[in-house]
Amino acid sequence: MDKPGQNDYHFNLFQPLTDYGRRIRNLILIMLLIWAGGVFGFQILLRVLEKPVPEQALLDFNTAISNINQGSEETDDKLLFLKSLLMVAGKNVVKPSDRVILNSWITLSYSSLVSDSLLQQTLVRKSQLKMLKSGLVKSGNEDYNRLKEEIIQLENQFLEETSIVTGFTPKSLESVILVQSLDENFTPPMLIEDEAIQELSAIMNLYLTHNRSVLTDTPFLGFPFHYFYTAVFLLILFVGLCLVYNLRIDRRMKIEHINE
């Protein structure tokens, strides 16, 4: 059986045939180690250090729902509950199926703050707004401006009305999301089942819990540190590794008097 290093030309990365080859092997292995550690080592560290941290909105939600479950809720609890739902509804990562559930809860929550007649009036207005908006998409140039004007007026009116109930500032973040989220086809349920509450809790936990650690919470040049590391630094590292590798190879070739 042939052995590496003899004139049978058997070799591999770990058993090069020449001194030059050994130096190149060492350089390659060091580069690979830095490369792998830099990329995967950091992500593993991120994973090891992370803890699930709830957003303030989830804490508010849990407080509110606990009071509501105990039957000791006050208007403030209802508003807190509504506001926490709106904080999730305002995220654009929410899946359509989860959004349907959220919208229904937001409308239910809003309905607990207003009289039936006012709720009906609100839902009719929502329906009108929706129709006008769908008309806007299909409209020609002439109708567009007129419809846009109508929508703005109706929306402002709508925001004012809901703000009186919720106490939110008109045009504030919460007000706009509320108006967007109200479900015009809402019918009040006879009974709220535990399963429905659990379903909502699961949605709230999903969107309001995040993996955080000292690496994510430390600011660096305006970034969360881990984001800077991955999006900016790693690319610098890659270019740097390539540059160093080439310079070392060129230097080695010069020392060894190797001409291409």
Next chain:
Amino acid sequence: MNTVLFIVLSSLTQLEGSFKVGPAIILIGTLVTFVLVGIFFRAKDPSDYYAAGRKISRVGSGMAIASNWMSAASVLGMAGMMYGFGYNGLAYVVGWTGGYVLLLILMASQIRKYGKYTAPDFIGDRFYSQNLRIASAVFTILISFAYCVGQFGGIGLMFKWVLGLDYTWSVIIGSSVVLIYTLISGMIGATKNMQIQYVIIVVSFMIPTFMLTFKYDYFWLLPQIGYGQVVTDIVQGIPAPNISDGVALLNGYGHDVAIVPSPEFAMPWDPGSGTTFFQWMAICFSLMVGTAGLPHVIQRFYVVPKVSDARWSVVWGLFFICLVYWTAPVYSAFGKILSSHPDVGNLAKDAIVVYTAQLGNIHPLIVGLLAAGAVAAAFSTVSGLLVAGASAFSHDLYVKVINPASTPKRQLQVARIGTILMALMVTIVALMELGLIAQLVSVAFSMAACTIFPLFLLGIWWSGSNRAGAKAGLITGIVITAISLTYFIVGLSGKQLPAQEFVSYWLNVWYFAWLGAPLSILVNIVVSKMSKNPTPVEIRKFLAEQVHT
């Protein structure tokens, strides 16, 4: 006059639907330039067609590598992934750049030293097997094909946005133009074009980021750092607008509503984004290893005059690529905030770059230039892919297997027929809209990682890897690829195979190389060791004396 100007400007700034005059002029002008350059530097013989006659400089080759690399997936898809999946989108940024380190230290100069024209050439020669040459040629075509599907999708999306046509016609027109110019130019024309395309891509991609950071009062001198504060603002949320005399003031983004705290945009593998730690690692690994196995990337090292040029062209290429990759997250971050108004809602992820510029009220002509840059990116990659696919078809299958006595003229004809066939089939698949651009492209990376990469890695670095091992390794890679693709296609049709959910997660079509590549390497090693027919001494000698000295 003012009315006309108003109508023209209105048409320029709509998100969807209408013909946009300014962007259309820029796009058409750009395409005409590409075709003229293609004609001027057209291929005159097969050597020119396959490998640009080995006349390209280091920096020029670096630009061509970058342009060839930066596809619709880089310019459009990557920002879209970060916009839609937050931190997990960064796995694409890291994966598509980190692979170049592997490519440089493990392959670039060795491939050039080996002195072959194409990937199947190397594999067929190194493993002294006509069957392996044919198999790798077929896989080169399949990989180029899969890669092209995402690109044609991106071209369709931009043509749709600019011309106001539907997606089908946009894809058909875009693919026709890219096909025409690839046919008349070949690799040498394509290489010249790639250098021009690179400049267009970088300039068009960077200008809006300076404008966005300046406009919204972030550190604009270096938007690639300045957007850090935007990320933090997204995580913490931006307070609702101030109220003055009962009237809401617009916030800094021109909205009457700010953004809710959205840590899911930046926090790692956030549950809300539906992604996991495993997926981040698997995508990143698959893309990195796939990078070092992509035939059209490997093929670029054949076009440089010297071995050291092959090495240095990687450094230049990676640097040029990083200029764009440092910039892409800027779009996703601004896109996230600018689309936070509930009326704007979720935007198409693959077009978020253009939408962000529009929502930021960047001048319509600049947005048009950005769209032209995205098309240039897709064109540069597609031309390289079509040439790689055509080379595999004509050089590796036709000349080496079917008709070795063919004349150079006939070879060129076959290459062109191969290009046309491939473009036609890609167009048909692209019209099916199977996924996001970046995801579609990542299929090609996983395929390359499971099939071509192990053969190159072991072929270069282990003289003991022999024909039997190579065949067994390749079969393993093909089996893993086939399983993943089968489950994906069945899943698309709404049907279920046994363990559908399990396989769809662990061997997902976007990242199955995390398992396929190491397994293929392992099988190659084990079977090579067990085989009684070692690598012929003349090949070992060539590797030891020519490739590794």
